[in-house]
Amino acid sequence: MKNKIRNILESAKEKQASDIHITLESECGRVKFRQKGMMRDFSEITKDEYKRIVNYLKFIAELDINEHKIPQSGKTSVNVHDAELTIRVSTLPLTLIEEVVVIRILDSLTERQSGTLFLNEAEFDFFKDYIQLSQGLILFTGPTGSGKSTLMFNLLNEIIKDGTRQIISIEDPIEYEIDGMIQVEINEKANISYEPLLRGALRCDPDVLMFGEIRDKSIARELIRASLSGHLVFSTFHSKSAITTLSRLKDFGLYDEELKQSISLIINQRILHSEAGSFIIYEFLSATQINDYLLGHPVDYVTLNDRIISLKDEGYLSHEEFTHYTQKFQ
Template sequence: MIETEMNTIFKICVEKRASDLYIIPDAKGCSVKYRISNQYHNLDTYSERKLMQMNNFLKFKANMILSENRRPQFGAFQWQIGHEQINCRISSVGDFLGRESIVIRFIYSETNMPINRLLPYQFEELAGLCQSSGLILFSGPMGSGKTTTMYQLAEKIQRQRTILTIEDPVEIHNTNFIQLQVNDKANMTYAELLKVGLRHHPDIFIIGEIRDELTADAAIRAAMSGHLILSTVHARNAAGTIKRLENLGVSRSDLKESLQAVSYQRLIETTQGSNGVLFDLLSGQNLKNIFDGTDNQKIPLERWHKNLAECVKNNIITLETASRYQ
């Protein structure tokens, strides 16, 4: 019975293309909600007994320790919805009362991820930039579709090229790519896997995240040796990604030589009730101006506002929505 109930919940999440499912304890038992972009949607509330049943069922599916309800645990399992198989990453942790909360990340196959691009020409511009070797960086909030964008760009320009991905964890299964997964306990770090990957002589690298100095250095060296590197960094805007790499020890001269473009993206609600990706691209002369110190700091903000205004003009998003993303 609990499997049937969970299947109903999962089916709703998958049909809505939710990124995460939350099972959170409350005073009466628990609340269940899912997330799309930065919006949370309540599904239902359940008793404390039902909370324990759901948690135990999910932990069993993920091969987690059922008796452990305080320390954090992580696991994974697959769930079939119709003809589609969804990879699920699960995280659990107990509060001071021993009540567990569970969060499940849904990982969809790239081919089953329809992406609505608010200004389609932006993706085509990105694809054009991917024709040359070098480093292209992607930033944006969690759940904004950065990994999906990188995969779809690689698919678009593949043409018999060898593509190797390094992720923690692998988020999108693609049988056309060589996919490596970080395992710090086995010393399979981003930097170490990059060294291994170079021996496979791929044309394109997808690096899940540049998060430390070793990975940043390895990514820059790979980009300067004739590879196309697609990766993400944590930054609040396109221009901020350059500062982030400098904070990780990359010299400005190496960045100027290797960095092809920077893309910042947000997932924004449309007038049709769906979500779409809007990009802020930094390349060519705009990128050169930053390195030369001639860039006006107001220009990136003005460029983003212009993109939002174009979406409003074309009735893609409302003025109210645009104001929330200024």
């Protein structure tokens, strides 16, 4: 079974898949890859192979093999092509005895930086200006798989290179192990939740605080308080656009004045895949634009659709690709 898993991972890596889905159908199991955002069939497996693959993955990721009723998640490394490949294994119950497994391939930040998906140097330098701030909240927004965490960690790496500021991160789970910053993992099973960790982190004299993802109003309020108390705070947030990020935060019960005083930058981004290559497109709102919007003034900024139009005009998107993405991001 070890070789079977290694073969699947080798193929996924060669095909530049971001995720591997191992699912159960009525007569067989099936392995699918997510490539450039799309699900692709890889292979059919027997039901017996499916069960053994699931059990083996749970074993190497240090999950409870006998637990089938609740979702589980763990991380491990596997040797692929004489290199250590880090993966996250997540399970989802189907019935009392069966479950789906999804493997997320966690590329190193070096691999992410060297790929065609990363922002060009001029665009990255623009965002680097914001990491010089001594306080404020910088939000990286967009759906799952849009590259927001990659951009956030690369900006944190720039702070690490400078070496004059203490960085503490709180993550669930830790996906990239990075020297030069203190990384703390939330562990609900051990009753280590975000609230005591956040309070503890703020008592440990950080200059920069990174919180993996804003999931509810309690986290949002705590991070805004941290940013207002003299810390530079980084976090990710799921939202459709830069503007709707503000709407969603207001739905959490946050006041306009809190948002105006705390948020320094909102970046909303997507990854586009075309025949010409893969591209990150983004839109952003600065503190001035956020303030204008919350005061009810019109805000002029370059939107995701503006970026798509530019790619089409420059010949990087076909008419069909252009139509697909403009409809997708509406």
